[in-house]
Amino acid sequence: MKTLHILNKSPKHAFPASQCARFYSQHDSILLIEDAVYYTLPTTYPLFLAITELRALPTKPTIYALKEDIDARGISETTPNDVKLVTYEGFVELTASHDKSASWY
Amino acid sequence: MNYSIVVLGAPFSSPSAITALNFTQALLTQGHTVFRVFFYHEGVHCANQLSTPQQDEINLTNQWQTLKKQHNLDLVVCIAAGVKRGVLDQSEANRHEKPCSNINDAFDLSGLGQLVEATEQSDRVVTFGP
Amino acid sequence: MTTSINVDNEGFLKNLSDWSPDVANQIANNEGITLSDDHWEVITILREFYLTYEISPAMRIFVKSVKEQLGERKGNSIHLLNLFPGSPAKIASKIAGLPKPTNCL
Amino acid sequence: MTPNTHKTLLVILSQSPYSSSLAREAVDYCLAAAAFEQNIQLLFIGDAVLQLLNDQQPANISQKNVAKTLSALPIYGIGNFFVDHEALVRYGLSDEQLCLPIRKVTPRQMADMLANATHTLNF
Numbered sequence: 509m510k511t512l513h514i515l516n517k518s519p520k521h522a523f524p525a526s527q528c529a530r531f532y533s534q535h536d537s538i539l540l541i542e543d544a545v546y547y548t549l550p551t552t553y554p555l556f557l558a559i560t561e562l563r564a565l566p567t568k569p570t571i572y573a574l575k576e577d578i579d580a581r582g583i584s585e586t587t588p589n590d591v592k593l594v595t596y597e598g599f600v601e602l603t604a605s606h607d608k609s610a611s612w613y
Numbered sequence: 614m615n616y617s618i619v620v621l622g623a624p625f626s627s628p629s630a631i632t633a634l635n636f637t638q639a640l641l642t643q644g645h646t647v648f649r650v651f652f653y654h655e656g657v658h659c660a661n662q663l664s665t666p667q668q669d670e671i672n673l674t675n676q677w678q679t680l681k682k683q684h685n686l687d688l689v690v691c692i693a694a695g696v697k698r699g700v701l702d703q704s705e706a707n708r709h710e711k712p713c714s715n716i717n718d719a720f721d722l723s724g725l726g727q728l729v730e731a732t733e734q735s736d737r738v739v740t741f742g743p
Numbered sequence: 744m745t746t747s748i749n750v751d752n753e754g755f756l757k758n759l760s761d762w763s764p765d766v767a768n769q770i771a772n773n774e775g776i777t778l779s780d781d782h783w784e785v786i787t788i789l790r791e792f793y794l795t796y797e798i799s800p801a802m803r804i805f806v807k808s809v810k811e812q813l814g815e816r817k818g819n820s821i822h823l824l825n826l827f828p829g830s831p832a833k834i835a836s837k838i839a840g841l842p843k844p845t846n847c848l
Numbered sequence: 849m850t851p852n853t854h855k856t857l858l859v860i861l862s863q864s865p866y867s868s869s870l871a872r873e874a875v876d877y878c879l880a881a882a883a884f885e886q887n888i889q890l891l892f893i894g895d896a897v898l899q900l901l902n903d904q905q906p907a908n909i910s911q912k913n914v915a916k917t918l919s920a921l922p923i924y925g926i927g928n929f930f931v932d933h934e935a936l937v938r939y940g941l942s943d944e945q946l947c948l949p950i951r952k953v954t955p956r957q958m959a960d961m962l963a964n965a966t967h968t969l970n971f
Contacts, residue, residue, distance in 0.1 A: 619969070621870075653873060653877075654868075654869065654870055654873055691873075693876060694869075694873060724880065725876060725877055725879075725880035726880055726883070726884060728877060728880070729877075729880050729881050729883075729884045729886055730884070732855075732857055732886075732967050732969065733855065733884075733886065735967075737967075738967045738968075738969070740969060740970060742970065743868075743870070
């Protein structure tokens with residue numbers, strides 16, 4: 509069963525991201541919304557991927573970010589290539605295509 | 614698919630109150646159904662009809678009310694969390710001897726059993742954290 | 744009879760610290776109940792439950808607690824209904840000086 | 849509402865007891881779920897292990913005792929308590945300091961619990 513992990517807190521909060529990483533199973537996905545989209549900045553993204561549990565996964569986690577929140581914060585130019593942007597429509601589709609969602613905050 | 618939404622953030626303290634509204638709108642646009650939107654923790658403030666943002670700011674309470682009119686949504690505010698934070702309907706205002714009520718009539722005050730039922734009855738439950 | 748106790752429109756104590764056995768007798772009188780030993784053993788169980796867990800028990804748990812401490816003959820809803828007609832958990836809680844319940848379940 | 853035994857609800861608690869009302873509201877949710885005979889599992893992670901300390905005396909900070917109310921859950925029929933072992937170690941807590949009988953779980957087991965749950969609620 510696939511879980512969509514939803515993160516909404518900025519990188520200053522280490523806990524939600526680390527929990528999301530610890531609960532991550534293969535085939536799950538991570539969606540960054542609200543201030544968690546700041547994880548896509550060039551300086552913070554490597555730190556996010558370096559979270560021990562994510563680094564230890566056999567395959568790289570699938571990471572999405574909410575386009576509306578990225579655009580709102582003026583950071584659309586720097587989104588890393590491996591972060592997939594989704595609109596609210598895509599957000600809905602992600603919740604439907606995963607068996608459940610877990611919100612870490 | 615049948616969804617329930619849990620809103621834990623208050624307008625102006627957390628973006629999640631707005632995210633939850635946008636998400637619910639997108640859900641309905643795509644033809645999904647919403648079993649219930651449950652307002653808990655600080656999310657109960659979304660139901661306060663006395664909230665009066667400036668005209669060029671979003672009024673979340675009114676937006677939920679409009680969405681309810683269009684889609685007949687079940688908007689439930691946890692009664693314990695609501696009353697403790699000053700979100701009361703007329704019956705609770707009478708019961709607790711308060712001078713006025715303030716809940717927007719698109720919302721119903723009810724017990725946590727409504728959240729239990731929502732998790733039981735829905736295919737998906739999406740929480741918008743505080 | 745006229746009472747000097749400070750209660751709200753539903754007869755609950757406004758200040759829980761006002762509670763005493765005398766006050767309990769007055770609240771009971773307001774409810775049309777004269778407290779007997781049978782009432783008191785139940786009220787004592789309720790107060791102990793509240794001091795232990797800081798919550799008022801739901802009806803099912805109320806019955807269960809009375810059954811555990813006083814046995815089958817008294818630990819059933821008929822006995823409790825006889826003692827506290829109408830809504831036993833609510834009325835007994837009121838007399839025992841527990842907080843006014845939220846209109847929850 | 850009829851209980852559906854095929855559904856498992858995982859309630860994940862992650863907040864310390866007095867940082868906000870969330871810890872309290874999570875217990876309230878569990879009590880309600882118990883009243884409706886739902887099949888729930890409680891998992892304490894991160895700061896939430898601090899909710900379990902059995903010597904809390906919060907009267908002087910004008911708070912109700914979270915541990916006391918948590919310890920009512922078994923009477924309400926909830927018996928599945930799991931705790932993030934690493935969080936216990938992080939805060940140096942031992943079993944005898946805790947107000948509930950708990951099972952310690954590893955990150956792998958926690959991920960499996962989430963994977964196998966029908967829904968999860970995080971408080």
